[in-house]
Amino acid sequence: MSAGYKAVSWTRSKILYDVVLIAGIVAYITIFFRFGALPGPDGLSPDAPTLAMKAFGSCGFLLLTIVLAIGPLARLDRRFLPLLYNRRHFGVITCAIAASHASAALGWYFAFSDLPPLKALFAADTSFGQVSGFPFVILGVAAFLILLVMAATSHDFWLTFLGAPTWKSIHMAVYGAYALVVGHLALGALQDARSWVLPAVCAVSVVTLILLHLAAALSQNATDACIATASSPPWVVAGKLSAFAEGRAIVVHLADAEPVAIFRHDNMLSAVTNVCAHQNGPLGEGCVIDGLITCPWHGFQYRLADGCAPPPFTERIATYRLALDGDTVLLDPQPNPPGTYVEPIRVGSPVA
Amino acid sequence: MTFADLVYWCGLVYGGLGLGVAAAFLVFGLDRVDRSARGSFAFRPLLVPGLVLLWPVVIANWRRLLLRGT
Ligand code: HEM
Ligand code: FES
Numbered sequence: 001m002s003a004g005y006k007a008v009s010w011t012r013s014k015i016l017y018d019v020v021l022i023a024g025i026v027a028y029i030t031i032f033f034r035f036g037a038l039p040g041p042d043g044l045s046p047d048a049p050t051l052a053m054k055a056f057g058s059c060g061f062l063l064l065t066i067v068l069a070i071g072p073l074a075r076l077d078r079r080f081l082p083l084l085y086n087r088r089h090f091g092v093i094t095c096a097i098a099a100s101h102a103s104a105a106l107g108w109y110f111a112f113s114d115l116p117p118l119k120a121l122f123a124a125d126t127s128f129g130q131v132s133g134f135p136f137v138i139l140g141v142a143a144f145l146i147l148l149v150m151a152a153t154s155h156d157f158w159l160t161f162l163g164a165p166t167w168k169s170i171h172m173a174v175y176g177a178y179a180l181v182v183g184h185l186a187l188g189a190l191q192d193a194r195s196w197v198l199p200a201v202c203a204v205s206v207v208t209l210i211l212l213h214l215a216a217a218l219s220q221n222a223t224d225a226c227i228a229t230a231s232s233p234p235w236v237v238a239g240k241l242s243a244f245a246e247g248r249a250i251v252v253h254l255a256d257a258e259p260v261a262i263f264r265h266d267n268m269l270s271a272v273t274n275v276c277a278h279q280n281g282p283l284g285e286g287c288v289i290d291g292l293i294t295c296p297w298h299g300f301q302y303r304l305a306d307g308c309a310p311p312p313f314t315e316r317i318a319t320y321r322l323a324l325d326g327d328t329v330l331l332d333p334q335p336n337p338p339g340t341y342v343e344p345i346r347v348g349s350p351v352a
Numbered sequence: 353m354t355f356a357d358l359v360y361w362c363g364l365v366y367g368g369l370g371l372g373v374a375a376a377f378l379v380f381g382l383d384r385v386d387r388s389a390r391g392s393f394a395f396r397p398l399l400v401p402g403l404v405l406l407w408p409v410v411i412a413n414w415r416r417l418l419l420r421g422t
Contacts, residue, residue: 148405149406152402155395155398157395158399161385161417162409
């Protein structure tokens, strides 16, 4: 947690995550160079720059697919949660791989032009009119620019400086980048693909991502207790008490307001905003550790009763009032100012 | 001037201005708009790429935060 921008503390799991990620990439590129250099059906072996372009391009595409799959996977099954940590490093590394692809591609594609490659890129076919003539490279460049802006604004400073809504919309643009890359492939490499591998990888990736996002959306709707229904004002129904499991939260989605996470800990209920003060992580998907709500993304912690981070940290999040009507949990959707103490509601005897 | 030249020169000018804004912001702006940055220096180079890419946004936010008096 931050009381000022100190270097993020490197924990063992973060180092492990980066080591696995980088080792995976190195292995992929190595294998690609080993087997990709074999002669194709036409008896020709690709030259080294082409091979590098293909290795880094496909690696970037796969990394982008994985990073987009992590979100819905973690929502579907909590065991994927650890993959959510450090998505920032994942993004920055993906951007670096895309940059290697672009520089290899520029070196190769325009090797026969006497213009500097970056200029040749835009001097090359600019027939935006028809689909087949549309310069697929422009789509790649646009995708790369999005990845670059995302990587460049990944430091926490940018979240404070730009404000959470702007920052979040910048980072949602990763879906746009993915669509651009798919266009980059569809209009470029897939037009004259001589093997089935790239079209197959591309199709499987896109279909998998769509299915995962659909499944995650459906399962969220299925846990129906989550959608707040009206009760006598100001209260809304958050759900049946039996739906609240010890040590976990239920996330209540309100119309036109931030979702609220209601935690049951030691048989007491407390409600806080679902939005972490650090980078808007989903607090309700985290758990209670040492009596503190622990964000699943980077582990910021907050006290249950007043939403304050334990000293020396200074973050505070909004709390909410709760009430019990028989076995129905009621929530006042009006947030208290961040850090406001709300007496937790006892719903059973303390857990030993 | 071809389309390619135009893109090239626009990119160059944009990046050059961005470097200027980045330097000015790191020296004069950061401490005044973001209290948590005071006394931390190691992370500043990390901000340069973003400052160069987004310099018009940086100027707008810098102004807004100064006017608000943080
Ligand atoms: C400045 C940005 C980019 C440039 C100049 C660029 C350029 C190229 C070029 C010239 C090709 C060859 C197409 C062909 O074989 O017909 C290519 C293919 C490809 N690009 Fe890009 N690209 C860029 C960005 C990206 C990004 C951001 C990604 C994904 C993260 C990407 C993924 C790919 C893939 C997977 C291929 C197919 C490789 C293969 O044939 O196996 N590119 N790109
Ligand atoms: S700890 Fe980073 S978003 Fe919560």
